[in-house]
Amino acid sequence: MLSFLGQWWEKNRENKLIQEMRLENNLANPRPFASISDEELASFxxxxxxxxxxxxxxxxxxxxxxxxxxxxxxxxxxxxxxxxGPYAFMSTKHAPNTPQFAYKGYRITSWSDQEEKLVETLKGGTVPKVESTLALEGAVMVTGAAQKAGAVTVDREVVSGSNPMAAEGLGKRFVEMLQEGERVKGA
Structure with missing residues (x-):
């Protein structure tokens, strides 16, 4: 959860939203991925x-x-x-009948290896590195000051952001993409 830095109203608003989502969407007991059929996926x-x-x-x-x-x-x-989150793209290599990385050649922004190494130094331990792992699979990793300041990257159907500062821009662009899809369906 974000550090609210004394923003009591925002913290309470988000906590209320999370509680409502838990009650309405059964977040305490999420469905296993295997329970989502291919037919059901077509409705998303x-x-x-x-x-x-x-x-x-x-x-x-x-x-x-x-x-x-x-x-x-x-x-x-x-x-x-x-x-x-982009690390989840690695799962495409493990999917039934498609043992390859789906996002080869895609321009993707993620948490950088440099950011991860800084956190590892401060907190100890090590974790897999998103940026270099995806690059090894053939993703074109987009980095730079703009990405660290909240810019998002869009390549085909994928919109990606590097850190929490990108959340608002990513959300807006994602909603636009969903609406564009609705317009295509309705045409």
Whole structure:
């Protein structure tokens, strides 16, 4: 969760929203990826993969998430990832019947290796590096001052951001992409 730096109203607003989501969307007991059928995937317009360390430990080698990401990739449906989230793209290598990386040649922004090394130095330990791992698979990693200041990268159906400062821009662009998809369907 973001550090609210004394912004009591914002903290309370977000905590209330999280509580409502828990009650309305059953966030306490999420569905396993395997329970989402290919037919059901056809009814979804986009997918968002958040950051944090979960993609590093739980998602990068998950064959069912790989299947889901291949669906969105093949259908050209919007896919949004932020921070460590792009590491989940590694799951496409583990998907049934498609043992390859789906995002080779894509321009992607993620949490950088430099940022991760700084956190490792401050907090100790090591974790897989998103930026270099994706680059080894053939992704074109977009880096620079603009990305660190919250810029987002869009390449085909993928919108990506490097860190929490990119969240607002990523969210706006993702919604635009979803709306563009709706216009295409309605045409």
């Amino acid at each position: 317009d986009g997918i968002f993969i958040p950051g944090g360390h979960a993609p590093l430990s739980d998602l990068g080698n998950n064959p069912e998430l790989g299947r889901i990401l291949w669906h969105f990739h093949n259908a050209g449906k919007p896919t949004a990832v932020i921070c460590h």
